[in-house]
Every structure is written in structure tokens, then in C-alpha cells.
Amino acid sequence: MNLDLFDDALEPPPARQDLAPGAVLLRGRALAQAPQLLAAAEGVMAAAALRHWLTPGGRRMAVAMTNCGPLGWVSDARGYRYQSRDPLSGQPWPALPPVIAELAVAVAEEAGYPSFRPDACLVNRYLPGTPLSLHQDRDEQDLRQPIVSISLGLPAVFLFGGLSRSERPARWPLQHGDVLVWGGPSRLAFHGVQALAPGRHPLLGEQRINLTLRCAG
Ligand SMILES: O=C(O)CCC(=O)C(=O)O
């Protein structure tokens, strides 16, 4: 009997995993701050309600979204873009909560991006059955800045592919408190999220909230 093999099978996944050059998954990195992150996200959602953007082609996006920070990501018939005001209210987006910004900057540094300056935080809400189809994040001005993505609530399967849509993506299970960072040679990697499986999270209930921080402007 190979005891080494047996032990390996029982070990949890490593805390840090490289997905691709420039792309790192830090498991549980946001776990300790999760209640504060969630409270901050709830404040944002109370000030700028979740909504379903229309794609430029007129289709309602499955993921409900809102933003905080100086810039927010919006989509409508005119296209995808960042803007400083919430089109629903005409008001500036809620401020980026320091607990979110500070974690994102610290994690970016740990992942090899020491000068991350986030000015946009997208809040995504997934309910069971909600997918996010494969896409690139390329509406930002400075593609040298990475993306930091914090998962809260129900688990999800993140799809991380290559620089062409045709490349078959790898599947990475994401749990509450996991943080992903991608940039550098992976900055324009295609990625998405599989339809959320039904379930109930003790803190968030039947949903997954994802906070994605970027330098957009
Ligand atoms: O929810 C996620 O994990 C990914 C979100 C994402 O790719 C995006 O908002 O552009």
C-alpha cells in the first residue's frame, strides 16, 4: 500500500494555485474578512440596486449587477463601457468600501501585482441556474493592471480558458472566500462561470456574490 498516495488524496487543495501564467487562485484568502465584505456589499446594493443590464444586442443579462467606486461597468444598446454615474439614478456610484479595496490591493500584491489601483468594483449576483458566459474583460484602459475577483456565498465553477475563445477552458471550483487574480499574460484570457447549482449558504442564503475589482480609467 502506498501511504504517500493515500495521504495526498486526503489533503485539501493547496491554498495557492497557478491557473496560468499571471493568474493565481488564493483559496480562502477572503474568508476572515467575509462578514465585513458582505456588509460592505450590502451597503452598496442598498444605495445602487442590483439590475440586469441589456446587452448591446438587446438581451437581458442573467447575472444581476451593480457597482461601487469612481467608475462602474454598464451595458446597454450603446455598448459596454465604464461610467462615473449610475444610469438608473444619475448619481455617482457608491464609494468603494475600504475593506474591499484594501483586501484587493493586498491580494494583488501577493499575486505579483504590487501597484494595483482599483477604481471600479463590479458587484455580481448569481442565483441558482445563473451562468456567466465565456468572455474577455477588455473595457479597461490599462491592461497592465490585473483583475481581482472575490467569491462570496454559494460555490461556483469558474471557467478559465486561453486567449482565444476556441481554447477549451479549465474548470476551477470556487468557494466562499476564494480570491482569483489574473493579469499580465493572462489579462485577456477568456473566462466565465457555470450555471450556479442550487444550495444554501449559511451567510448569504441561495446566492453567490462576486466582487470584481479593476482599474478601468
Ligand atoms: O463571477 C465571477 O467569478 C466572474 C465575474 C466576471 O468575470 C466579470 O464580472 O467579468
Ligand SMILES: [Fe+2]
Ligand atoms: Fe469577466
